Amino acid sequence: MTTDTLTPAPAPEVSAPVRHLQRRKGTNLAMTIVLSLAAALTVGVLLWVLGYVAAEGLKYLGPEFLTNTPPGNPADLGGGFLNGIIGSLEVVGIATALSVPPGIAAAVFIVEYGGRIASTVSFLTDVLVGLPTIVTGAFVYAVWVIRFGFSGIAGAIALALVMLPLVIRAAAEMLRLVPHELREASLALGVTRARTIVSVVLPTARSGIITGVMLAVARAMGETAPLLLTALGNDLFIEADPTHRMSTLSLQIFGNAITGFKAAQARAWAGALTLIAIVLLFTIAARLIGRTSRVGGR
């Protein structure tokens, strides 16, 4: 096509519809304000929650709180949630150990092996994410607690069931982010598929997977409903044996908050702040561990 066959286009009337330009500028300004307010509102609410918990929690949080069990009479001042802290770390630790290896394995199956079964697994995972956790607790109560009694183990099983779909979904998402070219590069070197997954795909997705696991851990730390039916709680003394009924931070916060005694409510606020602090510490630690990998999890 040659240019001389084209009729020259009329010069665009740059200045004619001034109204249009002004209207567009006006819309732009209005929308910018609306979106900024929405963002500010969201962040503001979150900061309010954090600030409120911090302000209430700091009234009582201190060495005494972190080194003692609650007083026998909930109306009394003093005491702390040491047994709950120990219980939370143990129960969530066991739940993590139970849920993370199969969760990552399931994600590898879904992403790397594909096929119809894998999409079914993927779909069921999405359904399980939405399962109310009180239902999970009731299920573990029915199949485990009735036979073996209340215990930290039962609580860990319930929390593992809560965590499992979260871990699978987060890990699968991160594995999908690993460029296909890397798998091809590895296979083309004469590396087996299994070794490619272990040595190329998983390390590349590592930090994203760790972030996803930490979200699941944080979620489990705060879960209360399934623990009411499984770990039950134990406010009397420090219990480190997970085969016995155990207290956790979330259970103690719940138990103390609903008493109506000022002293117990102060302990509940301090417990809430402790819970947030523990989750935050874990998240920072996980970020430091997973810093070297390339996709996901910033």
Place this chain on the structure above:
Amino acid sequence: MPTPTEPGTSRPRAMASLPAMRQPAHRPAPAATVNAGGARLDIANLSAYYGARKAVQDVNLVVEPKQVTAMIGPSGCGKSTVLRCVNGMHQTIPGARAEGAIDLDGVNVLSDQVDPVRLRRRIGMVFQRPNPFPTMSIYDNVAAGLRLGHRGRRTPDLDAIVERALRQANLWHEVRDRLKAPGAGLSGGQQQRLCIARALAVQPEVLLMDEPCSALDPISTLAIEDLIFTLREQYTIVIVTHNMQQAARVSDVTAFLTVPAVGEPGRLVEVGPTSRLFSSPTQKATEDYITGKVG
């Protein structure tokens, strides 16, 4: 998938011929031979399918050792598909399959009897976009094929092999003092040479290059082309390229593939010495393509 390895010979080179691939794991393989200048590939009646769609039909092409064979043709003509069939990479695409025969030292690599994992150690591949492993250092990238391919067994003289591969890829002088730095920190052209070094470290006989310069600037492209020129002394090289000038510059033999009509599978139209094919093509389709009338 089990990857039997011969004791005492830690390098895939020790697998002198494909029939050896079927040998029991502990039987000593023939002594490692010095790379005698690549292997000959004989592609006969190759047809490839993606599911029900036929992508390539009846390709016949002999690839001689110590030569660079270029495959040119418009997008979708199946050049890359043919390349992938040679080292079994088509098997990584769900639904893809190949018919016909690709003979490498008397063995049809398309046969079910051939272990694609071992085949790929004899036939290396370089891809369109540089794809160094992002979690690995420069050194680890080059060593990856040997480390990951041998179930963690230590390869003696790994340092020497890495250095030699990097020297062969013309990258040694640029990275010798930062071998522990991440491979992804290199420039695009350096990354591609790193990928070539990574493929060479496994000591293949054949090197397949799938548009290795299409993501690179002209200077980096020149570096890769110079490299191809030296590598042809030792390897059988097949290069797919969109760039006809590149084919003319680097190859000894050129094969032209095209799609006769929309929706039809790609076919090989003409193959011949590069200078002859570009100066006096025998087929009208080739002439139209290389003179820029189509494509």
